Amino acid sequence: MVIVNSVKVSFAIALFLAVTAHGQVKLDPPKWTGDGGKGKSITIIAPKATGLSENESHLPMLVQGEFVSNFTKYSAITVRDRERLDAQYLELFSEIYDDKTTERTDLGRLIPTVYFMYGELTKTSSGYAVHIYISRTADKMIERSESATFSSIRELERLTGIRKISLKLLKQMGVAITAEAEKELIGEDDIGASAQKYLARGVNALQQGKEIDAFIYSSMAAVFDPSLKEAVSRASTLSAAISGGGIGDNIRDDIAWRKQWVQRLTDVENFYAENLKQNNMLYTLFYTNDIKRGEINYEDETVPMSIDTYLYGSGVWSLSMERVLQAVYDGLNATKNKDKWGLGQWPQKSITDKDVFSGQRQEFSVVFELLNNRNEIIGQQTLQTGGSWGLNWSGRPVVSLSSPDRKALIFNGVSAQSISNNMVVRVVSVNEESAEAAIVDGLLKIQAITPTHVAMWDSFNFEKGEITRFHAPNPKATRVAIPNTIWGDPVLSIGARAFIHHSLEAVSIPHTVNLIGEDAFRLDGKDNTVIRIVIGENVNMSYSSITIYFHPTKDREIPCKFFDSYKSQNKKAGTYDIILSARYTLGTETFSCFVAAADSSGDRKVAITAEKKKSRNSMIWGGIALVAVLVIMKFAIPESN
Numbered sequence: 001m002v003i004v005n006s007v008k009v010s011f012a013i014a015l016f017l018a019v020t021a022h023g024q025v026k027l028d029p030p031k032w033t034g035d036g037g038k039g040k041s042i043t044i045i046a047p048k049a050t051g052l053s054e055n056e057s058h059l060p061m062l063v064q065g066e067f068v069s070n071f072t073k074y075s076a077i078t079v080r081d082r083e084r085l086d087a088q089y090l091e092l093f094s095e096i097y098d099d100k101t102t103e104r105t106d107l108g109r110l111i112p113t114v115y116f117m118y119g120e121l122t123k124t125s126s127g128y129a130v131h132i133y134i135s136r137t138a139d140k141m142i143e144r145s146e147s148a149t150f151s152s153i154r155e156l157e158r159l160t161g162i163r164k165i166s167l168k169l170l171k172q173m174g175v176a177i178t179a180e181a182e183k184e185l186i187g188e189d190d191i192g193a194s195a196q197k198y199l200a201r202g203v204n205a206l207q208q209g210k211e212i213d214a215f216i217y218s219s220m221a222a223v224f225d226p227s228l229k230e231a232v233s234r235a236s237t238l239s240a241a242i243s244g245g246g247i248g249d250n251i252r253d254d255i256a257w258r259k260q261w262v263q264r265l266t267d268v269e270n271f272y273a274e275n276l277k278q279n280n281m282l283y284t285l286f287y288t289n290d291i292k293r294g295e296i297n298y299e300d301e302t303v304p305m306s307i308d309t310y311l312y313g314s315g316v317w318s319l320s321m322e323r324v325l326q327a328v329y330d331g332l333n334a335t336k337n338k339d340k341w342g343l344g345q346w347p348q349k350s351i352t353d354k355d356v357f358s359g360q361r362q363e364f365s366v367v368f369e370l371l372n373n374r375n376e377i378i379g380q381q382t383l384q385t386g387g388s389w390g391l392n393w394s395g396r397p398v399v400s401l402s403s404p405d406r407k408a409l410i411f412n413g414v415s416a417q418s419i420s421n422n423m424v425v426r427v428v429s430v431n432e433e434s435a436e437a438a439i440v441d442g443l444l445k446i447q448a449i450t451p452t453h454v455a456m457w458d459s460f461n462f463e464k465g466e467i468t469r470f471h472a473p474n475p476k477a478t479r480v481a482i483p484n485t486i487w488g489d490p491v492l493s494i495g496a497r498a499f500i501h502h503s504l505e506a507v508s509i510p511h512t513v514n515l516i517g518e519d520a521f522r523l524d525g526k527d528n529t530v531i532r533i534v535i536g537e538n539v540n541m542s543y544s545s546i547t548i549y550f551h552p553t554k555d556r557e558i559p560c561k562f563f564d565s566y567k568s569q570n571k572k573a574g575t576y577d578i579i580l581s582a583r584y585t586l587g588t589e590t591f592s593c594f595v596a597a598a599d600s601s602g603d604r605k606v607a608i609t610a611e612k613k614k615s616r617n618s619m620i621w622g623g624i625a626l627v628a629v630l631v632i633m634k635f636a637i638p639e640s641n
Helices: 059-073 082-092 153-157 160-172 179-185 190-207 211-224 229-243 254-278 315-334 435-440 451-458 562-568 616-636
Strands: 016-027 041-044 048-050 115-124 127-136 142-150 283-288 302-313 360-371 377-393 397-401 405-415 424-430 445-449 460-463 466-470 479-481 499-504 506-508 521-525 530-535 546-550 558-561 574-585 589-599 602-613
Touching (some): 059 153, 059 160, 127 153, 142 160, 153 160, 190 211, 283 360, 302 315, 302 360, 315 397
Parallel strands (some): 479 506, 499 521, 521 546
Antiparallel strands (some): 127 142, 283 302, 360 377, 360 424, 377 397, 530 574
């Protein structure tokens, strides 16, 4: 009989390695507390316009679109789809029905929502007046109303005033917006405002039967703000219709078909010719507020002062034009008749006399003034700068911009006696037009920046909204926060292998990004390293776009794919913290990556990748382990009597 009195063996011996990566996901919190108005619904129509010119006819749609966007983003209120309801409301307010008819008075029959928003937008002698009303559908009584005035079309198109009205109305409807969301809602958003303006012009053009104008404006809106779903939907629908090659209602007559395509190409050329003449917001002039002092001239007691200037063309603007031209070119190509029709060289060869795609150069003469802290003008200098864009060909049309014009502007002969601390630089005029008028007229955007902006933006290779390569200012840096704009353009995508040469532990990706290419990011960590990824919602990426490499030992590298983690959270925006850790067990070698999903009770681990295998080494070590255990047991267990 064998009696085991004790076993002086610890089975916590590290014989086989199991690797896990776990952590937590902090999804971006809702923009409101409470129910956010859940259960309520509203239909928002464009305010009735009075006194607007043709160039201002998009403003009602602009106001409507901004309200739709704000109510959708900052509440749980159901907002009816503007695309499907436009025709219905046009009929309702077309004066077809008498005011006393059932169709005219019974809004409930047409609007299956609890609330109904409408209003007026009137051009006045001093600007514009906007009055907005919200009625309850059931009794037609006005429950909420807000008003605002705007001194110029530029002020209205910036949309800050409309956002403030949105905030007031949402609060009146019982939506408890968080302080952070409130700040975001009423803050400046030039890119978002531009996208809404382009979308409004597109909607207006479509209502007027201008298919090409509608397509171009919708495409511009979708490029500037890919999160603007209506713009993406409209652009995609129109692009599919155009690039398919067909036109109209099954036009079979070849001559008529050609005429339709000639008109379509003419519309494209006319649009860009007119647009470039009236709204040339293609270029932005940046200048640093860091004023540099040169060497003193002791004879005349003067000092040269200088600033750095940077003229950049908008790559996103050129991208929107490129997508339009490619869609139209694809449609023309799909007809299989372009050569027979004499249109085979379009758009390289224009069909109008405007020759809009042959390449254009814009020159700017910009007057700067240098002022001391007593507001005295102590220096004046004129900057001569310019840029160009043109059409290249690579199987399909490609729009290219000239390289940015970067130069120092020197104020010579500044009196040393007039120099002070806190000097400032201001732009006086552009091409003999006041700086304010030049900005309003769309001649040139102007923006003061700091040297920090320059260093940050220069660390990225950036083209047409896409980061193609990152050059870390500090090679040892393990964390990077990608800005949402670079040289005035929104960051829309991260190119393949853009960050692959940098071993990172944390990356913050702006919410403007909607696409990440293959092998774009490599993140590395050792035992107990926290890998942090901040990302927006619904970003398109491949399985290999973001890979986390865990190094539990010197000679071991285990890949984990972030795609699984992101997908498990339904591609929600948030902060994804992944904690890498190693543990040692006896048995099969196991590699796993985990991410913790947020729920009401706290964190819960969800496996995102897992691999188990028995290796030759594990079998050898298993044999060694068995022998070791038998030897220990031999000496640890006393013999029975």
